[in-house]
Amino acid sequence: MVHPVNSSTESMIRLDKVTFTHSQNKKPIFEDFNWEIKRSERWVVLGPSGCGKTTLLYMLAGILFPQNGLILFDGTQISRPRPESGLILQDYGLLPWATVRENCALGLKIRKLYGADGVHAPRGDYKSGKEGIWLKRLGLVEFEDKYPHQLSGGQRQRTAIARTLVLRPDLLLMDEPFSSLDVQSRESLQDLTLSLLAEFGMTLILVTHSIEEAATMGEKILILKEPPNMEAFIVDNPITCKDNYRNSISFKDTCNNLRLMLGISNL
C-alpha cells in the first residue's frame, strides 16, 4: 500500500540520540534518546517526578540544551525559544503586575519591540491576532482589568492560554498545566484545550504525572521512567476526544494499561 506524502505525516520534531545531564548530577536524564513528533499530533509525556519530563519539555522549548545529540524542528536544530511554539506552565507564568488584558497582549508587545526578525518573532508578513478576540473566546472579558492574584487558578490558566494563542502558535508545550486546579476547572480546561487544538490544527506536547490526564489528552503517550531514559516507550490512544470519553471502558483500559507500563499495581 502506498501512503500519500502530505504535511501531516512529515515529522515536525525529531530527537536524534539526545543525551542530557543536569550539571550537578553525574547520571544522565536522557541517553541516546530518540523520539519523533508529527504535525498536529497530540502527545502526552507521562512519568513520575524526577523522570525528566520537564527537562524534555524545556529542551523542546529551547530553554535547556542537550550535551549530545540533535533536537530538530523541521530539520533545523533549535538554539533558542522558537517563536511559533507556545509554552504554558503550571503557575507563575503571568506577570503579577499586569492585568489580564496586559498579560494577554504581552507577546504582541514583545513582537512589536523586535519586529519580524525571524529570531524573536516569525519572519515575514506574520499576522498575529488581537488580544481582545482571545479574551472573549476564553471567557475572560469580565476579568480583563483584574490582576493575576485576584483570579482563580482556572482563570489564570485561561489567561495563560489566551496569551499564547494570541501569537497563533503551531505547537503548544504544556507543563502540568491543570495539576493545581479543582476537578471541574481541570476537565473544562482539558476539553477547551482539545477543541482549540482541533480547530487550529496545533501540535500538543503536554507533560503530566496524572494517568487520567494522559488518557484524556494524549492520542500518543510517551512514558518516561527512572533516568537514564534510553528508549521512548509509546502507548497509542487513538480514541480520545469522543463525547463522555472519561466514562468509557476504553478510557479505563488505557488507564490500566498505563499503570502497568509505569509499574504501578492495579489493585
Place this chain on the structure above:
Amino acid sequence: MNKRQLTYTVVILILAWQICSTILQKPILPSPIIVILNLFVELFHGKLGTHFLVSLYRVLAGMGLAVLTATPAGLLLGQSKKLNQIFIPLIYILYPIPKVVFVPIIMLLFGIGDVAKIIIIFIILFFQILVLVRDQAVNIRPELLNSVRSLGAGRKALFRFVYFPATLSAILTSLRQSVGTAIAVLYIAELFATQSGLGYYIYFQGSTLFNYPAMYAGVVAMSLLGLGMYFGIDQMEKRMCKWLFVA
C-alpha cells in the same frame, strides 16, 4: 496612613508639646503656637523658605542620582550570577558601614558646596536601593522568566517587561525606608562649612542666636520635608504599582 489619621496624630502631638512646654516653663521649649507663628514669619519674612528649598534640592538630587545608578546596577547583579559573585562580597562589606563617617572625607574631596552634600545622600541611598533591587531581581521566579522567554523575549524585552516592573516597588520601598536616614545625614552634612540648608539654619538659630522659636520652626520645616517626601513616594507607588493595592 490617611489624612484623618494624620490630622489626629498632629493634633495629639501639638497638645503633648503644649503640655510639656507649660510644665517646663523654659525658653528652650517654647509653646507650639509661638513656634508655628515663627514658622510663618520666618518662611515669608525670613530666609527659612530658601533654606528649605536648598535642602529639598540636595535630598532630591541625591535620591535621583541614587535611583538612576543603583537601579541598573542592581538589575545587572540580579540577573548575572558572575557579576553577583564578584561584587556581592564588596557590597556586603561596605553596606553596614554607617555612611556618616564619610562626611569629612567627602567634604575634603568635593568641597563645601552642594556637590558634597548630594554625594553623601547618594552614597547612603545607593546601597539601600542596590541591595533591594538585586534581591528582587534574583527572586523573580524562573517560571515567569521562561514563560516570557517563550513569548519571544530576549534580554532587552526581559529587562523592559519583567526585571524593571518587578523591581519598581523595591525601588520605591527602599526610597521610603531611606527618607529618614537621608534627612538625618543631610542635617549633619549641613552643619559643616555651609551657610544654607535647614541643618545650618537650625544649628545657627539654636546655638548661635539662641532664638529657640526659630530653631523649632526649622525643625518643623525639616519634618515637613520628610513628610512631604513620604507622601510623594506613596503617591508614586499607588500610581505605578497599582497591582499591590487591589485586594
